[in-house]
Amino acid sequence: MPARRKPRRSAKTRARAKRRREGGRAGSPRRTRAKRARSRPRARAARRPARRKSRKGPKVRARRTRRRPAFDPRAVERKWQAAWAGAHAFEASAEPSRPKWYTNVPYPYMSGYQHLGFALSFLRAEFQSRFRRMTGFNVLHPQAFHCTGLPILGAAKRVAENEPRQLEILKWMGVPGAEVRKFADPMHWIDVFPAATTRDLVGLGAAIDWRRSFITTPLNPPYDAFVRWQFRRLKDSGYLRVDKHPVVWCPKDQAPIGDHDRLEGEGETPVEYTLLKFPLPDGRLLVAATIRPETVFGQTNLWIDPRAAYVVARVGGERWILNEGAARKLAEQAKAVGVEGPIRGADLVGKEVVAPGINRAILILPSTFIDQGRGTGIVTSVPSDAPDDLVALRDLQKDAALLKRYKLDAERVRGIVPIPIIRTPGWGPLPAVEIVDRMGIRSQDDREALEAAKAEVYRSGFYQGVMNENCGHLAGVRVEVAKEEVRRQLAASGQADLMYEPSGEVVCRCTTRAIVKVVEDQWFLAYGDPSWKTKVHEALASMALYPEAIRKQFDYVIDWLRDWPAAHHRGLGTKLPWDDAWVIESLSDSTVYMAYYTIAHALQGGALRSEVPWASRLDDAFFDFVFLGKGAAAEVAARSGVTREILEALRSEFLYWYPFDLRNTGKDLVQNHMTFCLFHHTALFPKELWPRGFGVNGFVQMMGRKMSKSRGNVWYIRDALREWGADVLRLSVANAGDGMDDPNIDTDFAASGRSRLQEWYAFAVGHHATRSDRRTVDAWFLSTMNRSVASAREAMEQMNYKAALRHGFFDLQAAWAWYVRRAGGRPHAHVLARFIDVQTRLLAPFVPHVCEEIWSRIGGKGFVSHAPYPVAETSEVDVTAEAAEGLLSSTIADVREILKVTRIAPKRIAIYTAPSWKLRVHAVALEMARAGPIAMNALMAKTLEDPGMRERAKDVASYAKKLTDDLRHARPEDLVRRAAVADEAARFLEDREFLARELGARVDVYRADDPGRRDPAGKAEHAIPGRPAIYVE
């Protein structure tokens, strides 16, 4: 702290304090301490991303210190964080007599400081933990750190190589220049970031049981053993399988290229090409690649680029002709390929080959459109449906010189015509002809137009097309189906084979163009298994989802998942127990570790990397016992080197906590991690231990924009804490938005939230003038407060925090402001105390630090974090008081409306309440409405029985008509409300002074049938129950 002068208040501030002491007015909470917030300049600074420079100069700091003598959020936050830690406030153990609640979030990956994205997903879970704790649950909320996989290794390697971008990232995160070198070692990352994340979370006020924290990978032996156990069990269950697997592959690095390793081609995946074999008379096979095998029925010729070089290669027992690139690719795709020698394209032109599928002799013709980097460099020609083929054919047919050069039979070539093979709605028999003519494509070198044409024909043909009569037994079959069928049949008859290519151009970070490799002995998790999927759907069906809207997405993902390669040869992680060469991939090792948390405090011994001797030698028997209840305790204990008591305690601890009640995450994990989590739970655990709830949120935005490095608006948790402190940040996160839309952190809201919290603090601990006589407004406020409590509670249960904040904070504060105004600045002492108590507890899950501080000062017992969440007292809900207040405010609104329209500056305002005969009709109508829809004549008959009614039967009829219309759709509670204010005139008389103050004029109140009323404009006759007549002069 810099040296500072003794806080000195201005004359004005002193005067205000004096007023307060003397009970001049209680004011609304927001009025009392408005001065010191100074949030303008800071709010502006907050709009910039945190570049940790000294944006708050000494001047600002000094002023702030002087102006805020009583409440320093940072000090308060530190104070209570220390108090919680000292009291072990959030360390949870099994207590069989109490209901439990178990929340967790996916552990974050340790390749850097955590930013607000993680903070948001974490806090949405943490709010729930704190809320549930206050509603009486024994709450477990642990947090671990993920180190498995490639990114840490990759980043460390890039630091070692001094890659500028990587160094820039470290600098951006705030790593001092001198420290950067250390990050060349992956272990340094694992030392630094879990500790840093822990500090960030503590600073955030997270209510975590830190005894259960750990890191992943073999660096932490018990966790490593746990993952091995999991994989052996999965293998036993038959959910782990070996198979071939195509991956996008860098031939230079000899490694698969994930999306993040690509310079180009994000999202591209391996696609299957059908290799069609065209025998030459000598038995060699020309091999063409296609993604449209169903078009074999329309083949007219084969295309070769006469300028290109091809090779003859021995593949299996056959001799294939294809280009050299294709030979190399096939060698990576589980085929034995031996190149024998070159062969020129030009030498093949003009020969005859037999087309597969149709078994007809066709000519090999020259063309220039073939992409030699894709497929085999040889293409079969289907001019009916392939624009490329059609245009190339036309080019050739027109080109006598070319025909002559290759000694082609001009007559035969010119005789080639497209063969209609597919019928597509909206298209003629020859789509390629149609589109080429429509687009006016003249040459096979007009690549752009041809690509567009191809895409259009392909799309409509694939989804809507049906095979023609000339397609043998596939006649009438949809293209989508026929495609697979043709491929299958040709492969079975040896006329076709398979080749993979990336679905689009992919370039590795090392600038090499990617190919597809088929990995031979890949281990898969069999997510494609239909019976497994069925169980997962079942698990999902019994879960709570927040928001419910995400359910369909989960169901879709469950069906969509195929077998997942679960291990690779690089990266950090647990080795496959039966094959050292494989490392379990990071999404696969992190699916059921929520179970590990339940016993982690014992296994970790207080360290992220366990050094507990017995825990570093765990075998499957231990986990079988603890998680599955298998085996004999004594025997397992003896093997593990742990006492039987501890072992059995761990078993019951697991059974107490499991399954978890809520796991919350960003929506990016829905289609992998969260769904995997379900798969693995159904595979390993009995039904009663399957997850109970998932929460999903969108991606955090700052001021309506996505947070991204390129925009320079990435906020790390530490930056936000420095800028706003924990409570303001938490409040901003709670207010950022519910549901699946991207939540938006609004710095303007943060600024005003900061001052609102300060106002609230000052109000809650301040002194206020009060009174002890009961008034209608007191009942109104208590009633309103209880409704707020009920709404807030319901919103909390649904994880709708923005709504909870609105009900439980903003609306409640607004109600208080109205109450104080209505009460002439003097709240009832008990109401005031109730308000402060309830408001503090409603806010506690969101802003626990300031609430603890208030709680301790208003005499709360223990931590507010452990105090009961407010319960709506139905006995305090007072419909009469609410109706009375509603009548008052709607009358004020009506008067204002009149003043606005007439632009009268009122000297006097008269209010006329309904005459007794209307009250009578109204009462009778309400009575009848209770029994069902009112019949007009019945109402008339009933009311006219009363003395004096017959004389004004006409008026009665017209009012009764209006009423019956009005009440036709009234609900029971409307009837109660309408009946609530028995004596409206008394109501207004009681509040005459208030009305006069609000409306700025004298207010007179009359009953409409009061003979002594003053009614120069004859307004009184318009008065009806619930709507007094008004006269302004």
Added chain:
RNA sequence: GCGUGGGUAGCCAAGCCUGGUCAAAGGCGAGGGACUCAAGAUCCCUUCCCGAAGGGGUCCCCAGGUUCGAAUCCUGGCCCACGCACCA
């Protein structure tokens, strides 16, 4: 293309499932007022159009439909966001 979610006043955003109480909550922005020497903060009022009496008109992406009645239900269309994998 497939899947999911969505399009509401100047902007953000609730309501839609369970039709009427909806000219449609709340926030921001804007205007006016109170307080103040003043600014900020705070509080009050206003903020679709018309209106010298609390009223009327037109509205919830577009076009149809169901209904006594539609922001809400149905059909069709247009547009936007996210995901489509082996990776955190």
